[in-house]
Amino acid sequence: MGWANVGFRPLGQGAFVLETQSRFHVPVTVGTRILFDEPILALRLPSSGCARIRHPGNPTLEESAGTYNISLVADPACLIDHQPGTHDTLTAVYTVGRLRTMLDGQRTSGPIRRFLDGHSDNFGAAGRASATLHRIAAQIRTHPYEGVMASLYVQGKACELMAEVLTDLAGEEKLATRTLSADRRRALAARDILMANLAAPPSISDLARQVELSQRRLNEVFHDLFGAGVFVCLTQWRLDHACDLLARGDLLVKQVAHRMGYAHLSNFTHAFTRRFGTPPTKWRSKNGSGRHFGESP
Incomplete structure (x- = not known):
């Protein structure tokens, strides 16, 4: 847990x-x-x-x-x-x-x-x-x-x-x-939709339509609530969840990348390294369970 x-x-x-x-x-x-x-x-x-x-x-x-x-x-x-x-x-x-x-x-x-x-x-x-x-x-x-x-x-x-x-x-x-305004409640609903679909999230236009906000307003309220726009928040949440999957040690790095919606391992490695300062394989060697450490980043 x-x-x-x-x-x-x-x-x-x-x-x-x-x-x-x-x-x-x-x-x-x-x-x-x-x-x-x-x-x-x-x-x-x-x-x-x-x-x-x-x-x-x-x-x-x-x-x-x-x-x-x-x-x-x-x-x-x-x-x-x-x-x-x-x-x-x-x-x-x-x-x-x-x-x-x-x-x-x-x-x-x-x-x-x-x-x-x-x-x-x-x-x-x-x-x-x-x-x-x-x-x-x-x-x-x-x-x-x-x-x-x-x-x-x-x-x-x-x-x-x-x-x-x-x-x-x-x-x-x-x-x-x-804090309890209608727009914020809609943005929180959008957050929940993204968290439930990290690997295959809806487009920003579809997400905005689902919660009945314009794309511009949705990004504004995301900035107010979470400090960044929808795309940046989605990337951060994906990578944070990727850390948990890596720490468990039962998936290869390329499998984690796929689960987080990255079609190419190189794109996942680049995004992960930019956020956490180290490639995913090296991060897991310090923070994970000890399995799969022989694979390349």
């Missing part, structure tokens, strides 16, 4: 950061519960993988590279529906008490203000992750410090991450509504 690794970094009382890395060969739903006895804010910033986040009483949030999700919830339990592929996500969690201390005297957007004032209504939003957000996340994951200095550094960067998102929310009061 796959594997998952979780790294935990405390940020003092009422806050922590999780670094989650996983790879699933089939769709997997993971249930989580954060052990705080007060409402929480959870900020998720994925760098790879597609998933749906389901908090009780909140709209379902779509997660993919190039986006972030923020949830304000009284019940810290949630379900995460992972699509097959590699997932790498940074999650920052703050209790309402810790946020009140951090944001004392700071102007905040409506949902955040209501949350800090003790209202129990949940809130969920998704937005496009800026280059600044990804830079801060990378600095949290990798830095030269140890011990107390490492703890202070990560705390500071986590605050910087939160400040960047709150600034974005302040300028986007309608994020929650926009």
Whole structure:
């Protein structure tokens, strides 16, 4: 089915950061519960993988590279529906008490203000992750410090991450509504069609027709949701799934290429190398099960 690794970094009382890395060969739903006895804010910033986040009483949030999700919830339990592929996500969690201390005297957007004032209504939003957000996340994951200095550094960067998102929310009061817009729902349906037909996907014109959007609008909403147009996303999802097939080790590279819709092995090898920096055979020699390693790239 796959594997998952979780790294935990405390940020003092009422806050922590999780670094989650996983790879699933089939769709997997993971249930989580954060052990705080007060409402929480959870900020998720994925760098790879597609998933749906389901908090009780909140709209379902779509997660993919190039986006972030923020949830304000009284019940810290949630379900995460992972699509097959590699997932790498940074999650920052703050209790309402810790946020009140951090944001004392700071102007905040409506949902955040209501949350800090003790209202129990949940809130969920998704937005496009800026280059600044990804830079801060990378600095949290990798830095030269140890011990107390490492703890202070990560705390500071986590605050910087939160400040960047709150600034974005302040300028986007309608994020929650926009996340559930009709066009986004149609684009998510298009994503599901592509994921179910990676080897032989419909053309962009046929896909747009199936979900009742123009090609131009479908590409626009894909950029908004997933950070790239339909063709680029399809290529990325194919190659991510190819990694899972390669890691299993029961197929030749040319068989994996065929399953992902590549008629020519050379085209698959070129696309794979461009995305992951190494040819598929060499990638599997480092990440796979150990079978078929004698074949050429």
